[in-house]
Amino acid sequence: MNPIRQIQELGQSLWYDNIRRGLLDSGELASLIAQGITGVTSNPTIFEKAIDGSHDYDQAIAQIAPTVGSVDALYDALVLEDIARGADLLRPVYENTKGRDGYISIEVPPTMAEETDATIQEAHRLFRALDRPNIMIKVPATPAGIPAIRQLIADGVNVNVTLIFSLDAYRQVIDAYLKGLHERQSRGLPNDRVASVASFFVSRVDTLVDRLIDERGLDADLKGKAAIANAKLAYQLFLERFQSPEFEALKAKGAMVQRPLWASTSTKNPDYPDLLYVEALIGPDTVDTLPPATVDAILDHGRAARTVDQDVDAAQDVINRLEAAGISMKDVTAQLLDEGVKSFHKSFVALRQSLEKKSRVQHEVSPGVFSLGGFQDNLDATINQLNHDRAVPRLWDHDASLWSDAPEHQAIIKNALGWLTVPAAVLEDVPHLESFLNQLVLEGFQAAVVLGMGGSSLVSDVLVHTFSGGRPRLSLHVLDTTDARAIEHLTQQLPLEHTLFIVASKSGSTTEPNAFYHYFWHVLERRGLDPARQFIAITDPGTSMHKEAQARRFREVFLNPADIGGRYSALSWFGMVPAALYGLDVRQLLTGALAMQEAAQNPDAGENPAARLGATLGALAKAGRDKVTLIMPDPISHLGDWLEQLLAESTGKLGTGLVPIAHEPVLTPAEYSQDRVFVVYQWRDEAPGIATDALKAAGHPVIEYHLTNPYQVAQEFYRWEVATAIAGAVLQIDAFDQPNVQESKDNTKAILGKLENGRLPDEALMEGPKGIRWTASEALKSDDLQSTLKKLYDLAGASSYLAIMAYIEPTAEADHAVSHLRTRLSALTGRPTTFGYGPRFLHSTGQLHKGGPATGLFVQIVSQDGPRLEVPGDGYDFLTLMQAQALGDYQSLQAHGRAVVRILAPHPATQTIEMLADWAH
Numbered sequence: 067m068n069p070i071r072q073i074q075e076l077g078q079s080l081w082y083d084n085i086r087r088g089l090l091d092s093g094e095l096a097s098l099i100a101q102g103i104t105g106v107t108s109n110p111t112i113f114e115k116a117i118d119g120s121h122d123y124d125q126a127i128a129q130i131a132p133t134v135g136s137v138d139a140l141y142d143a144l145v146l147e148d149i150a151r152g153a154d155l156l157r158p159v160y161e162n163t164k165g166r167d168g169y170i171s172i173e174v175p176p177t178m179a180e181e182t183d184a185t186i187q188e189a190h191r192l193f194r195a196l197d198r199p200n201i202m203i204k205v206p207a208t209p210a211g212i213p214a215i216r217q218l219i220a221d222g223v224n225v226n227v228t229l230i231f232s233l234d235a236y237r238q239v240i241d242a243y244l245k246g247l248h249e250r251q252s253r254g255l256p257n258d259r260v261a262s263v264a265s266f267f268v269s270r271v272d273t274l275v276d277r278l279i280d281e282r283g284l285d286a287d288l289k290g291k292a293a294i295a296n297a298k299l300a301y302q303l304f305l306e307r308f309q310s311p312e313f314e315a316l317k318a319k320g321a322m323v324q325r326p327l328w329a330s331t332s333t334k335n336p337d338y339p340d341l342l343y344v345e346a347l348i349g350p351d352t353v354d355t356l357p358p359a360t361v362d363a364i365l366d367h368g369r370a371a372r373t374v375d376q377d378v379d380a381a382q383d384v385i386n387r388l389e390a391a392g393i394s395m396k397d398v399t400a401q402l403l404d405e406g407v408k409s410f411h412k413s414f415v416a417l418r419q420s421l422e423k424k425s426r427v428q429h430e431v432s433p434g435v436f437s438l439g440g441f442q443d444n445l446d447a448t449i450n451q452l453n454h455d456r457a458v459p460r461l462w463d464h465d466a467s468l469w470s471d472a473p474e475h476q477a478i479i480k481n482a483l484g485w486l487t488v489p490a491a492v493l494e495d496v497p498h499l500e501s502f503l504n505q506l507v508l509e510g511f512q513a514a515v516v517l518g519m520g521g522s523s524l525v526s527d528v529l530v531h532t533f534s535g536g537r538p539r540l541s542l543h544v545l546d547t548t549d550a551r552a553i554e555h556l557t558q559q560l561p562l563e564h565t566l567f568i569v570a571s572k573s574g575s576t577t578e579p580n581a582f583y584h585y586f587w588h589v590l591e592r593r594g595l596d597p598a599r600q601f602i603a604i605t606d607p608g609t610s611m612h613k614e615a616q617a618r619r620f621r622e623v624f625l626n627p628a629d630i631g632g633r634y635s636a637l638s639w640f641g642m643v644p645a646a647l648y649g650l651d652v653r654q655l656l657t658g659a660l661a662m663q664e665a666a667q668n669p670d671a672g673e674n675p676a677a678r679l680g681a682t683l684g685a686l687a688k689a690g691r692d693k694v695t696l697i698m699p700d701p702i703s704h705l706g707d708w709l710e711q712l713l714a715e716s717t718g719k720l721g722t723g724l725v726p727i728a729h730e731p732v733l734t735p736a737e738y739s740q741d742r743v744f745v746v747y748q749w750r751d752e753a754p755g756i757a758t759d760a761l762k763a764a765g766h767p768v769i770e771y772h773l774t775n776p777y778q779v780a781q782e783f784y785r786w787e788v789a790t791a792i793a794g795a796v797l798q799i800d801a802f803d804q805p806n807v808q809e810s811k812d813n814t815k816a817i818l819g820k821l822e823n824g825r826l827p828d829e830a831l832m833e834g835p836k837g838i839r840w841t842a843s844e845a846l847k848s849d850d851l852q853s854t855l856k857k858l859y860d861l862a863g864a865s866s867y868l869a870i871m872a873y874i875e876p877t878a879e880a881d882h883a884v885s886h887l888r889t890r891l892s893a894l895t896g897r898p899t900t901f902g903y904g905p906r907f908l909h910s911t912g913q914l915h916k917g918g919p920a921t922g923l924f925v926q927i928v929s930q931d932g933p934r935l936e937v938p939g940d941g942y943d944f945l946t947l948m949q950a951q952a953l954g955d956y957q958s959l960q961a962h963g964r965a966v967v968r969i970l971a972p973h974p975a976t977q978t979i980e981m982l983a984d985w986a987h
């Protein structure tokens with residue numbers, strides 16, 4: 067047994083009086099914990115040494131500094147991360163000792179040592195921000211600190227009282243602790259998890275007393291004795307107060323003792339043994355916090371023997387002799403307290419100064435390369451206009467008139483710009499997210515499924531794909547289809563008893579996530595599991611889903627700010643909760659986004675990396691180049707799906723809009739129609755997925771970005787959100803509503819309301835080959851499907867696009883078949899093609915199809931059979947739901963005069979898609 071463990075056997079916990087990021091990254095702290103260290107203390111001097119005295123934080127500072135408004139916020143971000151990570155490493159100790167041990171301490175800034183209320187507020191803020199039970203907030207035992215300690219204990223905040231030197235101050239600290247406990251008890255609150263330690267400083271007493279002895283020429287035999295004597299008397303005081311009937315009564319109700327913690331335990335006088343202050347103070351119910359060299363010395367030659375309550379009379383004798391010699395312990399300890407407060411203050415101020423210096427390092431945001439050829443003038447004119455209109459400052463001022471003067475739109479827009487500043491808000495709550503995840507992992511959760519549609523789930527899909535191949539904390543899945551086969555497959559694939567279900571719905575009333583929720587809740591119930599333990603929700607405050615989650619006691623509800631629309635919600639809880647569960651470094655995602663946020667505030671739209679993109683897309687659309695062709699390499703290819711929704715749903719209205727073309731099979735430059743603009747992403751040093759020079763030579767405008775790190779995807783989310791808002795301003799449309807998505811949702815609900823025995827009423831359909839049934843817009847209808855399709859394709863004109871919409875199970879085979887069909891259709895018509903799985907695209911390009919330019923030609927393919935998987939309590943099954951969605955959208959398209967062919971395909975639908983490809987010549 068190593069000496070640390072031997073000391074532990076005697077009732078003393080050894081903590082580590084040190085923290086530094088390198089110790090966390092290297093696993094050194096974890097290894098100390100494995101050797102028996104059961105807690106960590108920090109103080110301003112420790113953080114000064116860590117941050118100023120090492121390069122451990124330079125990268126983090128470079129990342130965070132440009133994104134946070136102040137040095138205080140930077141200090142917070144750095145320090146809280148270390149404390150949170152330390153707490154997580156110690157959490158098993160905390161759990162195993164039932165809250166007796168396993169704590170990490172963080173000190174309230176010493177600038178507040180003189181202010182009771184400020185100390186209380188700051189302690190609460192830190193405790194809340196860290197959101198872990200094994201955190202202790204350090205409050206100094208100053209006159210202002212004592213009442214704060216009582217209040218904080220009464221409020222249930224764990225407190226480490228620091229800078230205790232005198233027995234008198236220690237008495238007041240114990241009083242404050244006991245009073246806090248009494249207050250809780252009288253309020254009917256439990257005391258069993260309120261922890262506190264009293265940090266009694268040791269070696270510094272000798273440093274001062276020895277100096278006084280020397281200065282006054284007193285008996286040198288008294289040297290090196292005062293500190294231990296003072297601490298031993300403190301221990302006697304501890305015994306007296308915590309073995310009293312007063313405490314016994316509290317203990318009977320679960321209260322823990324406030325252990326004395328020996329601090330300042332390293333030997334300062336090289337003539338003294340290196341473990342002088344450690345070995346003399348070992349005994350039950352104590353903690354000793356040790357700096358690194360002292361830990362090494364203990365492991366090397368530490369001796370464990372109970373000493374703290376030995377030779378108490380001799381200790382009292384030392385103090386008596388000192389007092390008799392004219393050394394007043396009252397004066398000594400008062401001076402030490404004063405110096406102690408000042409010294410921490412000095413460290414804190416020095417650290418802030420050094421942070422200020424280090425934070426001048428700037429974060430880079432790539433502006434992109436714009437090769438617009440003949441369209442450069444269009445961009446210049448648009449930028450001039452935007453700058454003249456003060457578009458960027460007005461965006462930041464939430465000035466709705468940038469998009470519309472209509473009162474109904476102004477109302478929507480004013481309540482839709484919360485995404486501009488959400489990254490910083492989420493960043494503040496990252497410790498909460500982390501502790502939530504850690505708890506799940508502790509409980510054995512292995513997987514998480516996002517149940518949502520469109521903006522509430524696409525971001526998760528991007529993250530899963532972009533970060534695939536890593537080692538996720540929980541495997542992350544996204545369910546955003548009502549296809550019964552897909553749902554069955556997912557159900558079979560999941561470790562159901564270890565899966566967390568995330569109902570993600572801004573409005574809380576969307577049909578699909580509610581259906582998924584009802585289905586999986588029922589599946590868990592049938593297995594005898596407790597679904598509430600396995601469900602969380604992300605939604606806006608006050609939605610039906612919020613109420614449902616409260617009523618059904620979901621284990622957590624993340625309330626998203628109500629002023630963020632679905633497609634702009636990637637950097638809010640909708641994206642960041644799944645990201646955290648997947649094990650991504652959410653801080654890195656958010657700080658990257660924050661760097662873009664700062665850059666996006668540049669009022670000159672031409673120099674603003676996000677506004678310039680929006681200006682370009684808007685200007686090009688007005689010049690007839692509205693097909694935004696996204697060339698996205700792996701691993702960021704799914705960003706294309708997210709962008710598709712953002713652009714189409716935001717701008718596709720009032721007969722105008724950007725038409726995003728994602729996942730289109732690459733053509734030769736000459737094959738591309740003259741209504742395109744290309745946005746080409748290059749991944750690391752791989753060649754771009756398309757010959758950009760040839761595109762430029764063929765007269766196409768090209769915008770290029772280069773990503774080298776998957777975490778940059780968050781920066782792109784932010785760039786494109788601003789760009790879309792600005793493009794909306796250029797096109798003079800409300801970029802924040804989605805009337806035609808709502809229209810399809812309403813149509814579906816109406817159809818579902820008219821079901822006969824849970825089934826759709828019969829529809830007049832024509833019989834096609836191989837069991838296909840079909841119909842089409844009146845103007846297209848002919849005797850057979852093939853000629854009807856031909857009529858549709860013949861309508862393709864100079865600015866048309868062909869939209870394939872497939873309500874089938876999303877699979878790799880289906881992707882492949884669709885890709886083949888798209889290639890054939892491009893060759894046949896020379897027109898861009900789009901593709902979307904239903905019902906997912908309804909929440910995305912669905913808006914553009916109906917509200918955007920009347921240039922779409924539509925082919926709808928619907929799986930006509932499949933397993934009958936009930937949606938519990940809703941009166942229909944998933945197949946019926948999906949068919950109702952397809953029919954609802956078909957009706958909407960018809961109502962908008964769009965040309966549509968509707969095909970109901972037998973399983974497997976890929977055969978039908980292949981047949982359509984064969985016919986396309």
Ligand SMILES: O=C(CO)[C@@H](O)[C@H](O)[C@H](O)[C@H](O)COP(=O)(O)O
Nearest residue numbers: 083107108109228265329330331332
């Ligand atoms: O207060 C605690 C623990 O609660 C410690 O971190 C405490 O601040 C340190 O042990 C002392 O500041 C170290 O003092 P010293 O060894 O430099 O005199």
Ligand SMILES: O=C[C@H](O)COP(=O)(O)O
Nearest residue numbers: 520521571572573576632
């Ligand atoms: O893009 C958003 C989808 O339409 C889903 O909406 P929701 O988050 O309100 O459920």
